[in-house]
Amino acid sequence: MKGSNRTAVCLLLTLWSGSTFAAEQNQCSTLKDERDSLASQAMVAEIDLGRKYREQICPGLARQAEQANANEGSSGIINYEALIDCRKKAEARLKKNNKLLYRNLLGFTFYTPKGASLARQADQKSTEMGNIRCP
Numbered sequence: 001m002k003g004s005n006r007t008a009v010c011l012l013l014t015l016w017s018g019s020t021f022a023a024e025q026n027q028c029s030t031l032k033d034e035r036d037s038l039a040s041q042a043m044v045a046e047i048d049l050g051r052k053y054r055e056q057i058c059p060g061l062a063r064q065a066e067q068a069n070a071n072e073g074s075s076g077i078i079n080y081e082a083l084i085d086c087r088k089k090a091e092a093r094l095k096k097n098n099k100l101l102y103r104n105l106l107g108f109t110f111y112t113p114k115g116a117s118l119a120r121q122a123d124q125k126s127t128e129m130g131n132i133r134c135p
Contacts (some may be wrong), residue, residue, distance in 0.1 A: 027132060027134075028129060028132065028134035028135070031125050031128055031129045031132075031134065032125075032129065032134065034125050035122045035125035035126055035129065036122075038118045038119075038121045038122035038125065039104075039118070039119065039122040041118045042104075042110060042114075042115045042116075042117075042118035042119040042122060043108075043115070044115075045110075045112045045114045045115035045118065046108075046109075046110055046111065046112060046115045048112075049094065049098075049111060049112050049115075050090060050091070050094060051066075053090035053091075053093055053094045054086055054087060054090040056090075056093075057086055057089050057090050057093065058082070058083075058086040058089075058090075061078075061079070061082055061083055061086050062086065064078055065078060065083055094111060095111075098111040098112075099111070101113060101115075101116035102115075102116035102119050102120060104119045104120075104122070104123050105123045105126055
């Protein structure tokens, strides 16, 4: 191969590999965004379930904690020991009354059908990311 032909081939390979890299990075970014969105929606479903149990066990304290979260820096005094106790009781009751439907790749447990389904989809996106070696 003559020098100018070899240079042209090298240039074409460089351009092709650069565009392939850009396409892979775009695919990785899309998969990451999809995974993050699915995982976030899955967590919301589980948080809502936990909130329902806390509201059943200690409605006043749960409401007070929700208000404090909504009004960052609120001056309301919260009994954190009681809140921790409430949370532990709620989690124990949740586990007792609900079947574990899915444990995601990070080990988080899902008890709601919606949360489990979304978490599975998020894990699939993570697997796809691994298959194409996304950072």
